Amino acid sequence: MCLIYFLLFLCCSISLFLMSLMFMLMDLSVIIEMNLFSINSSPVVMIVLLDWMSLLFMSFVLYISSMVIYYSKEYMYGDLNLNRFIMLVIMFVFSMMFLIISPNLISILLGWDGLGLVSYCLVIYYQNIKSYNAGMLTALTNRIGDVALLLSIAWMLNYGSWNFIFYLEFMKMDFSMQLISLMVMLAAMTKSAQIPFSSWLPAAMAAPTPVSSLVHSSTLVTAGVYLLIRFNLALNYNLMMILLFIGTLTMFMAGLGANFEFDLKKIIALSTLSQLGLMMSILALGEIYLSFFHLLSHALFKATLFMCAGCIIHSFGNCQDIRYMGGLIKFMPLTCCIFNISNLSLCGIPFLSGFYSKDLILEVLSMNYLNMFIYIIYFISTGLTVSYSFRLVYYSMIGDFNFISLNCLSDHGMIMLKSMLGLIFLVIMGGSMLSWMIFPTPIFICLPFIMKMMALLVTIFGIILGLEFSYFSLSYKLKSFNFMNFSFFFSTMWNMPVMSTFCMNYYFTNLGKLYYLKIDQGWSEYYGSQNLFNNLIKTSKFMQLLMFNNIKIFFMLMILYLMVMIMMLF
Structure with missing residues (x-):
């Protein structure tokens, strides 16, 4: 099938x-x-x-x-x-x-x-x-x-x-x-x-x-x-500015969070979130073809990245923690090669598919007349993308092997490798092909030398930051000044999952409990249904008593009437 x-x-x-x-x-x-x-x-x-x-x-x-x-x-x-x-x-x-x-x-x-x-x-x-x-x-x-x-x-x-x-x-x-x-x-x-x-x-x-x-x-x-x-x-203009702000903020938040995450699939998921923010923000600047171009080139290398991650997780017996990995280049050379090519494409390294869209997006943004906040966040987010990509490479490919001695790591999955190889050629050549198709007339970019080199500079800084950060992240020095709290805060995307679940559920559920205790089983219960029910029962019992004893009551009332009449005569 x-x-x-x-x-x-x-x-x-x-x-x-x-x-x-x-x-x-x-x-x-x-x-x-x-x-x-x-x-x-x-x-x-x-x-x-x-x-x-x-x-x-x-x-x-x-x-x-x-x-x-x-x-x-x-x-x-x-x-x-x-x-x-x-x-x-x-x-x-x-x-x-x-x-x-x-x-x-x-x-x-x-x-x-x-x-x-x-x-x-x-x-x-x-x-x-x-x-x-x-x-x-x-x-x-x-x-x-x-x-x-x-x-x-x-x-x-x-x-x-x-x-x-x-x-x-x-x-x-x-x-x-x-x-x-x-x-x-x-x-x-x-x-x-x-x-x-x-x-x-x-x-x-x-x-x-x-x-x-x-x-x-x-x-x-x-x-x-x-x-x-x-x-x-x-x-309209206002909606586009809101979308631009939200897109850049999402891109920055996801890039920062991925640098503190240890789950292999979640790192790649956060990189997707970062790229979606990039697509949304460049779309908000009116560059729809650029956004579409990046959407297609991103689809190629992201599918390949997840396939490689699945292959690694499969070999590791469903372990997803990157701290257990390391030195995989010796055990799974072909998977690691494909993984690295996709990762470099994500970073925007020349001349892979990601480079053609990301570099063009950054240069078009530099050409636009925008505020400093958007410009800085864009380039910092690009640097963070490179940082978490190289951190991932360090933990999985370069660092020490931390898994159990008895393992079955190898490039044995031929069907998985064939499907990854079917995509990797497009990851390498797809960007140039798409750029020639979507932009038959090249976009004219005229920038000062320093602004032209900004993308390359933040990429180099990102590589240095990613490798240094991963090298020192497990050291005692970083743990000593409450580093773990920072790490948890950033890896949970600024506590967003807590706000989406706990804050949305807890207070409403608690309010429901208070309503149930104070109203449903409180004053409302006393003055409402239950008390009304009790009063009706009491009244009906009294009426029943009258109905069952009506002759006795009639004679009693007649005797009382006669007694009152006699008293009135005297």
């Missing part, structure tokens, strides 16, 4: 890529309307938008998912429910495809909700308490965005159609469109895990590694960025 879907997705990916090239060369956009059925002369129409952007993105999604499905054949070997897992992954991919080709808010919601529901099933795939908590946090955070999208659908009724693509630029200054774009921005922030909705992204690492590879490269988290790329014409 894995092999069939792998070949199917691979063929579809190649054909869609060739179609996107044709659409790009001919400058085509095709909108297909399919009349599903009519109710009282009101047609229900399914609309599909095909342009070079949607076709190119779909080809990347299908190519990465084909490699992930092939990878799962060995990684998930021995799982009794492998077919169910593959079917869930395919549903996940189809939901993403549905979202990509939709110029209509209703069909976008179907794809959007499909992603949310299937991601919940995949996060809780390993059934334990940690997975259940992570799945619930993921689902509930994404529900906020779903509600925002539903509200935007309701406001879109003002225009008589849900095909937003026809109204974006024309109705830009209208209040309804501004409200819709605000709701869409909120939905995109929840799906792409921007501050303050960031805590679900590292928690979703409870899913199997092939799922993480797919989710963090080209599907779930990129859906928000892609939606904003489609809605970019409707975003």
Whole structure:
């Protein structure tokens, strides 16, 4: 089953890529309307938008998912429910495809909700308490965005159609469109895990590694960025400035947190969060093609990174702590080579795929007339990216081997290696290929020499900081001045998971307890239902007593009446 879907997705990916090239060369956009059925002369129409952007993105999604499905054949070997897992992954991919080709808010919601529901099933795939908590946090955070999208659908009724693509630029200054774009921005922030909705992204690492590879490269988290790329014409200046601030803050927070984390998958998840912040912030500056370019190049090296991480975790008997690793280059040379190439691409080392997008983004930002805060945060975040990447390389490749003596570390997984090799060539050459496609006319950059060299300088500083920090992080000196508290604060993303769970649950639950004790079982109980019930029982018992003894009471009353009359006579 894995092999069939792998070949199917691979063929579809190649054909869609060739179609996107044709659409790009001919400058085509095709909108297909399919009349599903009519109710009282009101047609229900399914609309599909095909342009070079949607076709190119779909080809990347299908190519990465084909490699992930092939990878799962060995990684998930021995799982009794492998077919169910593959079917869930395919549903996940189809939901993403549905979202990509939709110029209509209703069909976008179907794809959007499909992603949310299937991601919940995949996060809780390993059934334990940690997975259940992570799945619930993921689902509930994404529900906020779903509600925002539903509200935007309701406001879109003002225009008589849900095909937003026809109204974006024309109705830009209208209040309804501004409200819709605000709701869409909120939905995109929840799906792409921007501050303050960031805590679900590292928690979703409870899913199997092939799922993480797919989710963090080209599907779930990129859906928000892609939606904003489609809605970019409707975003006004104020919304863009808010998005820029939140994007840069997310990028900085995630980069800082990854330098203090010890879980291999969470480090790579935080690097995804950092890159999403970069995509959002450059999109907020109006550079939608740059954002899309980085989205595609990031998808390639991030999928490869997760595959390598899965291979290492698989060999380590499901151990994810990087402190147990070290010297892996001797045991797993091919996996480590692929891991290092992907890591260097993430850092933006010339001339790998990440370099073409990241360097261009930094230079375009330097060309823009912006404040010093954004400029400094951008370059510090870039330095932090290099820092945590080289820290990861130090802990896993260079440092001392800290695992048990009896181990089975080797490059024995041929299927996993083949799927990683299928992506690594694109990681090396994909960036230049995409830059020639998306920017046939080169962007003219004119900067002073020091600003031109800033990206290279922060990369070098990041390498030095990452290696030095990892070398001294376990020393006594850093532990002596309460370093562990700082480490915990930064690795938990400025206490965001605590705020997303404990603060959202505890106070409301406690308030419910107080209400129950003071109101439900307090004054309300005394004056309300229970006391009323008791009074009714007492009254009915008294009435019953009267009814059962009415003759006696009648005679008693007659005797009393006679006694009163006699007394009155005398």
